[in-house]
Amino acid sequence: MKKLLPTSTAGSLPKPAWLAQPETLWSPWNLSGEVLSEGKLDALRVSLHDQQLAGIDIVSDGEQSRQHFVTTFIEHLSGVDFENRKTVKIRDRYDASVPVVVDAVARPKPVFLEHAKFLRQQTNQPIKWALPGPMTMVDTLYDDHYKSREKLAWEFAKLLNQEAKELEAAGVDIIQFDEPAFNVFFDEVNDWGIAALERAIEGLNCETVVHICYGYGIKANTDWKQTLGSEWRQYEEIFPKLQASNIDVISLECHNSRVPMELLELVRGKKVMVGAIDVATNVIETPAEVADTLRKALQYVDADKLYPCTNCGMAPLPREVANAKLHALSAGAAIVRSELMQ
Template sequence: MMKSYQPFTTTVVGSMPKFPWLYRPKTAEELKEDYKYGERGVWTFDGQLRNIAINDAIRVSIRLQEKAAINIISDGEQRREHYLTHFTKKMSGFDYSRLAEKIIRGETKAMVGRCVAPIEHVAPITIDDLSFLKKKVDQPVKITLPGPMTIVDSTHDEYYFDEKSMAEDWAIAINREAKLLDKLGPEIIQFDEPAFSLYPEKVSEWGIEMLQLAAADLNANTAVHICYGYPHPEKKRSIVDSYPRLISILEDCDIDILALEFEGARLDPKLLSKCPSKRVRFGCVWNSDQRIETADYVAERLLRAADILSPEQIMPAPDCGLSPCSFEIAEKKLRILSEGTKIARERSK
């Protein structure tokens, strides 16, 4: 359901940095030796102590966004070890006791969970997360869920033996979670689909259909996040020229917001001409680079985007989640994002 926003409404993709006192990241060498998809670190607390520590981390994540004057905020996904396995491990149908080797995102070898039975939603997964967030803030909030195509690409199918059938059951299951979340009144429910960027043919064949099934019948604004991913430390990303085709396809779907990477991939804002009816969460600071953009640079990128779409359609944000960053870098990038947005608002009047 499309709602009106102020010019250049700022937001985030979802994740914030994990604090080392809560979650110790594995070293690049550890990941290289034993790359289990979704396990990039180790929790430093167990049981109730972990819950207390996570609540503290969420409060810090909220404050980080509030200090930067972000308009629509998340809980930083602090309860999630990983944006995807947090859900697959809680749905029926997946087995993580014995992993399978798989090439994901077209080129990355990983040990992934196995789909061994029908996928079903058996209990709420993130209801308490959203409820906690809404109790802590007065401003609009968002929450993210993994999309069907990315689930199919990130797990090993030993039950369906058909990508679309597996995606459909995930879409039905995650839609049940989305409807529960929708009752709590989030501003945005976002579906993460980094796999879209690598498989535009599959997006046309069944990806869009399954995405719309996942996002069906929601009152919140719906969003789909597409980026080129950050699969493994020290591994160069594959940037394929899929955005022109993807954005054209997405223009004709029922999703309200396209959450797109522009900065890290150095993409031309003119691509926005392919989605004139959409609101776009416009990535204008790169989440996987220690370099800090300048406010003037961010403003210039936003104003170039505003040559194509109206300022009310453009939502400044990082390219992707800020979990790859240190707290200090994330704080600086969000501050620059906010300062650049303020300049763009003034110059666009």
């Protein structure tokens, strides 16, 4: 029997201090060469162990082998120049120095396959692997070749589809596409963003997730969130089309996020990864608070379709805080699970 309310994380977990600078996004590696390759696998094992100790049901690599959830994939593609960077505004929010698309993009070889195989060898639990979504990839570089966000997104979708099929063949149970850009470019999402995402999942038999969120707890994001008002209803514009899409699961933040829970009614029938852990604070939720968030979500999501999760990745948090939050997530889910079984 499949477990009710299976817990998981939205993506990244903090890296050990010996691997990379703690509590930092885009953190530089502390190792190099062969030692770095070995260190990434060791960190993956540690991250898996931490998830297992916390009682997480659907485990991941904790994104231990990547500096960033988008650029690590792009680094492995041809047609992108990382040397001569340009500055762009990412998600209309903050400036970043980004690589430039100078030619047709291609994927000469698999990006995450070896690490996915390694994770599969380490556990019999269901595993989830995160990939960047096409629109968010487009938003994280400068395009000097296609001169069209939509065209570039379709090219990325094809490459992501190749990668996803190999991950599925390696035993990955759930493939998640991270699309924080879905929160910003609503017209584009409805015009071509969801269609490009469906191209990325074409032919997959494993479960597919789109993770849409208001971002990591970094200053640029928290400042932006202050401008959104007391209710974050932006999802209203894209949920109807997502509800009709081929994506199996929608992942979003529900704890401390000001997203009105009733918006989940718009995706009724879909599975939902309900973020019950706030990643923008070091305050550790109590199991009772997690349970409360899940109970509210259950008004709009059928119990067999609800996956308790974190709001977003936890890479910038101290490791002990992230671990404590994972324990709280498991304990809170257990409370509600037992209520549902009665």
